[in-house]
Amino acid sequence: MKPVYALHRGSAPLLISLPHDGTEVPAELAARMTASARRVPDTDWHVSRLYAFARELGASLLVPAHSRYVVDLNRPPDDVSLYPGQNTTGLCPIVQFSGEPVYLDGQQPTPEEIAARVERYWKPYHEALRAEIARLRETHGRVVLWEGHSIRSVVPFLFEGRLPDFNLGTANGASCSPMLQAGLADVxxxxxDYSHVVNGRFKGGYITRHYGDPRGNVEAVQLELAQLNYMDEDRFDYLPERAEATQGVLRELLLRCLKA
Structure with a gap:
């Protein structure tokens, strides 16, 4: 059976989770999708490449193989909305960020299929996440879980206007210490040259909210990065020169996480 994730175990008290980096869609599932959805446009494109430098800092990296259209690893298994009253997508999305359907008519997943996807893809990722958090906390006494995300800078279905470049989410301060949040905001x-916001439209998804436990020495932070800062948003091409400048800021943010 093909692995559903890849884990690089580092030596520092920092775990970078990239739950929307995957692009694979099983052939039998792709056949039920619309042509636009088969391009998996809502991928957090290239974030594993963008964060690859973090290995030099001793960070662990957890990266899934499959697209969020198979199952969204950053949604709760009961699919309760993380942003009540606002447009969003679910555990097994049936609508794209554009508002277009993911599936052809009559091909949406059944409750039984969704439960099977949770077992096959969602649970193994979260088991690995829990185990690596536990390993790093046992080794270092503390760990920072960094949720690396990215999204198009303009998505009318989800938010008005242009998204700030760096969108830091800490569940309104509940998922990390005030000191860490303030330090990251200072960076x-x-x-x-970059715009930013703390706990704006993106306050942190399920992983940030569920695993963040500052009193238990597990701090969790989500960064939603506007994709135009490192890639061509229309062609999905990685832009190395633009990405390098953005990586400089990311490096400073991660180094701040490593300060005890």
């Missing part, structure tokens, strides 16, 4: 404020 972003020092880079005036």
């Amino acid at each position: 972003l404020a020092a880079h005036g």
